[in-house]
Amino acid sequence: MDFITIVQILESTLRLAAPLLLACLAGLFSERAGIFDIGLEGKMLIAAFAAGAFAAFTGSAWIGLAAGITASLALALVHGLASITFRGNQLISGVAINFLAAGLTALVGNHWFRQGGQTPALPQDARFGALHWPLAETIGALPLLGPVYGRLVSGHSLLLYLAFAAVPLTWWVLFRTRFGLRLRAVGENPAAVDTAGISVTLQRYWAVMICGLLCGIAGAYLSTAASASFNTNMTAGKGFIALAALIFAKWRPYPAMWACLLFGLLEAIGIRYQSIAVPGIGVIPVQLMQALPYILTVVILAGFVGKATPPRAGGEPYVKER
Amino acid sequence: MTRLPRWADLALIPALNLALAFLVAGLVVIYIGESPLRALRIMIEGSLGSAYAWGFTLYYATSFIFTGLAVAIAFHARLFNIGGEGQALVAGVGVALVCLSVDWAHWALALPVAILGAAVFGAAWAAIPAWLQATRGSHVVITTIMFNFIASALTVYLLVNVMRVPGSMAPETASFPPGAALPTGREMLGWVGIAFPRAPVNISLFLALICAAGLWVLLWRTRLGYEIRAFGQSDTAARYAGIPAVRIIMIVMLISGGLAGLMAINTVRGEGRRRVLDPVQGAGFVGIAVALMGRSHPVGVVLAALLFGILYQGGSELEFEMPAITREMILVIQALVILFTGALENMVRMPVERLFARLRQRRA
Structure with missing residues (x-):
């Protein structure tokens, strides 16, 4: 494996990680506030569709982005209504949102464009192109520095930079602002927050809507930056990898x-290698590579390699004492 | 809050939830520019209008009874098994192994072994998430989601690299020997002299109904069933009463995985007669909607499974008759049913409870 191959793999790593990262941070806001979200996939999917469709209608990637965020926020609002206002089961609500997005994007997409659920290919200026x-x-x-600067640092779309910039921003909001402290508090001990005279409901709605916003950007990234149209079931499990x-x-x-x-x-x-021969072990099939994120997560969840403890009030609807 | 009368709890609220789901689905159809009433007529005629249509509707319903019961028993222990999809995928491999192992002389000989193969493989796939939930506290919802993806990767690997017919490009096993073929609806009704068209419904429908009855006996007529329901009501109280949590979680999840696995008898052995790439086709997830709608009661699950059988068969007819409405309409309806009967249940329940409380006050 030569140097340029490594750079190419890293470049594609960045591009594949960006939507995961946006969705992952989205889930972070929601789950830190005590609202489980297995509907990241659905919100991303509907955002990818809306962004692809409206960028095709208007020829503007920005309007596409706004449409994607709006669509994702709408589903986030449904999740908020179900899990905060009506104190329903957050996991079931997430399942419903995933199916709703899968069904609506294919159905409405076919109705609008008659291309079997696909959106028309976007011209270059209706996409988020590479920034040099x-x-x-x-x-x-x-040599050496050139490919690293030219391919890894420069030459990506605005949304990719936004994804990585969102990491310190998220850290700062959650751990250095009053808003973040309250957000984390409603995920750990909502009764204490309530006693302090802060609305648990409002705080949780904020978290769910920020989650919707970030999922919207992640979806728009897929259809208007990473590729040039929306395809049926474009997210293909990315929401669950983010989870x-x-x-x-x-x-x-x-x-x-x-x-x-x-x-x-x-x-x-x-993607690059269908199967990898590892000296001494044998051939690693591509299916193992695909399953590895899920296997690693189960191992982490099992607590064999450091315990993953979710926010304490996660999944529990908050009932104010009367 | 005052409690609702039993009829309102069991019939009125599900009916209102379902009506809301279909109302919203109807609005979607109107938006597409078609008549929802005509769509409904096509769906009902396409799923119940002929013996042939019934043959498909009941075939789908069979799978949904299995996966619905799988989710339902887990709900009784307040566990959410979202992994029916993966458990059924793995069980399909088990069924294929059984059916291909020997040249079966008679279907009835192969049936108990195939049932065992499906149930054991399905239960085995649920065992790791169950064990992690019971002993390590890993959330069973997340682990079963992850196990769905792992099952998909694993079975694709097995089909492509191990179980594929040598020389064939298609990622599927060899066809099962004729002796392993299950009696179809046509054959079974032929025994009693009734003509029935060629359709995929097969003897596993009765297996599904037996499972539903068995689950009812288990949950409401046995000590174990009592312990399961007690654990679901309050795990701390159950623990205090000496019901071991680890045992209940393991047993419930193994039964749940086994039930989800049994759907492979219907699809892999009954219809496909070989293990294809994806013999589950989302039925594991339909089970969630079925269990929610059926209130986790075996009778409710059977009725809800029939309704979803009608939706799936009617939906494919709909796509045929109204090209503007694609097959994904079923997913939308399914999502709305899950949303209104599951997540947004209180949206209907709260006003209804208030209404009944007011009525009672006026009477008093």
């Missing part, structure tokens, strides 16, 4: 980034 950093050409010509990464990272922002990069790397290797 200053001196990318000059430095890019250098796995969230648990793998034990609900913390920076480890979430590393987990998403790891899972992105596994996917990148799986």
